[in-house]
Amino acid sequence: MSSQDVLQNASTLASYNVVLQVMFRVLTFFLNAFTLRFVSKELIGVVNVRLTLLYSTLVFLSREAFRKACLSGGSGKSHNWRQVINLLWLTFPLGLIWASLLVCVWLWLLEVPDPKAIPYYGPAVCLFASAAVQELLAEPLWVLAQAHMFVRLKVVAESLAMVAKCSVTVVLVVCARQWGLYIFSLAQLIYTGFLVLCYVVYFLRFLGSEKATQMCFPLLRVGDLLPSRADGEPLINWTLARLTWSFYKQSFLKQILTEGERYVMTFLNVLSFGDQGVYDIVNNLGSMVARFIFLPIEESFYIFFAKVLERGRSVKSQKQEDVAIAAEVLERLLKLVLVIGLIIAVFGYAYSHLALDIYGGSLLSSGAGPTLLRCYSCYVLLLAVNGVTECFVFAAMSQEEVDKYNVVMLGLSVSFLSLSYMLTWWAGGVGFILANCLNMGLRITHSLLYIHRYFRSSQWTPLRGLLPSPLLLLALGLSAVITALSQAVFCCDSGWLFRLVHVAVGAACLAFVLAAVVLTETRLVLFVRTQLLPSYRKKHT
Template sequence: MSSQDLLKSASTLASYNVLLQVMFRVLTFLLNAFTLRFVSKELIGVVNVRLTLLYSTLVFLSREAFRRACLSGGPGGKHNWRQLVNLLWMTLPLGFFWGVLLACVWLWLLEVPDPQAVPFYGPAVVLFALAGVQELLAEPLWVLAQAHMFLRLKVVAESLALLAKCGVTVVLVVWARQWGLYIFAAAHLLYTGVLVLCYVGYFLHFLPSEEAIKSHFPLRSVRDLIPHRAHGEPLLDWTVARLTWSFFKQSFLKQILTEGERYVMTFLNVLSFGDQGVYDIVNNLGSMVARFVFLPIEESFYVFFAKVLERGRHVKSQREEDVSVAAEVLECLLKLVLVLGLVIAVFGYAYSGLALDVYGGSMLSSGAGPSLLRCYSCYVLLLAVNGVTECFVFAAMSQEEVDKYNVVMLALSVSFLFLSYMLTWWAGGVGFILANCLNMALRILHSVLYIHRYFLSSRWAPLRGLQPSPLLCLALAVSAGVTVISERVFCCDGGWLLRLVHVGVGAVCLLFVLLALLLTESRLVVFVRTQLLPQYRKKHT
């Protein structure tokens, strides 16, 4: 597959993932707004912080390194997929190990919530760990689907699983509220179960089909999905296995950086369960756009960069066409996420209070809620840039460079935990976001320096994507000032009419920013129109 074909596939995959994330976050957003009316914020805090952290830690440590290693490879690189499938099945025993270990920690080493306010904590811990292990049953199939660009499978599978989870949660919250944490544990088990069934059902149908034969799919039968040693071949691809081990050592550190504030809240008890619930709701609201757009782009274009570039090779020793496409895409992606991040930071500051008041009422809009969301709006800018820079760096690094970066990640992890603890005692929940901002800025600096060195001896300079046009900067600065004044004059105690005026002011300012963008960033507009908004009907008919 040529680099242009890979770009088209990665762009379409990113678009599908954006749609999936939009649906996922909108449904979760509405589900949280609904459950807030029926359950306590303490129960929300235990589910969304502690139990979700157990699940995410288990699956991340069990599969992230395998995903990154097995999806790596230059253009035209050939994998022995039987050996990779054997390697990927190792996620299951690894998941059992982490499930038992983490469940013991969650049950015996952490503070147990009040059973009157949060009933059935112990069984819920076991069920959430079981849900994580259950999801790992689909891991070899997930990697196969991603590597071969089965674009719609992930969307359909996760959509069905999410709809099942939301439906069960709504029914049980209304009709069986006394079940407490059993409600959310049962819904999560159903989610992972439907996910596994969708992937298994798809491949059981696909492998014997003529489509698999015509597309030269590397696996021929269901037996190839089961771990076994082919005649005359090693059991595993040991090169990929060693790369997996390098990523595995790094995954501990990345998980701490990704979920650091949850670990601090869970293990150091710096916030009550109720305050954790409020922080998590605000955090989810603030991260919606990041998960809608930035995370799908990062996941999809990591696959693109990993396939176009040959890992660890100097830029001049690679095909010029591949490097040119990669540099151009990286520049456009940096410009895209920078512009989106600046827009979110500018308008998020002036509309945080209104958003929280509409979403959760005075419980969220009073107190520290608006300050949390304002800080998070600025953090999203750093999150956006870091996602793109790191997805390129991790795709281009050699195994030795990955191992060296583990030392950097270790230093960042230690400093982040220390900053989180100190800043939280000083500024409450805002301290978590400030610590995240400082940590993310350091990660961006490391990635930018790597990209600069990578392209230094070439004619490409993709870091120019981090330089917005002067007219766009002016439009954003004017919009920031106007919307802040509008918030103080019209929002949020003067009734709905004045709130609508405040929204109208923001809409006019946003149009002003978009006009400046269209006038000065035509190359970015073309990239978004041709790559991130593909014509699905033409492509799949």
């Protein structure tokens, strides 16, 4: 498969993932808005912080390192897939071990919520852990699908699972509110069950089909999806196993950096369950764009960079055509996420109060919610740049460099936890966001230095993508001033007519900014149209 084909497949995957994440965020958005009317913010705090942290920690520590290692250079011809499948099945027993340890911590070491206000905490912990272990059953199938660019499978599977989860949650919240945490636990089990079922059904139909034969799929029978050993070859690929171990050591630190504020809230009790619930709602609102645009781009283009670049080799020792494509794509991605991040930061300040008032009423807009969301809008800009830079760095690093970076991650983790604890006592929930900003700035600096060194001896300078045009900066600056004045005059205690005027002012400013992008960032616009919009690409290929 040529570099251009890999780019098109990665772009298609990113596009479908963006659509998928938009749908997820919209469903979750309305689901949270709905449940806010029926359950307490304390219950939401326990579900969205305490139990979701258990689930994400278990899943991340069990599979993330395997995914990164097995997708490196992951074409069907470059791997012995029997050995890769064997390696991937280790995620399930590893998940059982982590489930046993984490359930004990969540039940016996952490503060147990008041059973009168938040009933069935113990069973909910066990059910969330079971849901995470259940999801690991699909891990070999997920990696196979990602490595061979089965882009629609992920979209269909996760869409059906999310629709099922939301439907169950709504029905039980309305009809059986007294079930408490059982509602969300059962919904999570149904979500992971649908995921596994979709992947199993797809591969049962796909293996041995004419399509599989035409694309020379490396597995022939359903039995090949199970652990097995061929005569004369090792049980697993030990090179991949060592790379997995390098990523595994890093995964502990990355999980702390990713979910650090939840760990501080959970283990140090710096916020009450109710405050945790408000913070999590604001965090979800603020991270919507990061999750449904930036995260799919990061996941999809990590696969692109890992396939196009040879891990651990210098620019001069690789195919120059491949390096040129990688550099150009990196520059365009940096410019794309920078523009989106700047727009969010500018308009987030003036429209945070209105967004929270519409979404949750005075429960969210009367307290620290607007300040939290404004700070988070600035943090999204750092999230955007870090996602793209790290996706390139992790795809290009050698195993030795990954091991060295683990030391850097250890220092970042310690500093982040310390900053989170101190800043939260000083500034409440805003302290978490400030600590995240400082930490993200350090990670971006490390990645930028690596990229600069990587391309230093070549003709390519992809970091130019971080330099927006002067006209765009002017448009953003004017929009920031105008929308801030509109916020002070029209929003948000003067009735719906004044709110509509405030929205209209923002729409006009946004149109001005987008016009500046179209006029000055023509290469970026062309990249988005030809690579990230599937319908346009199909018409012109």
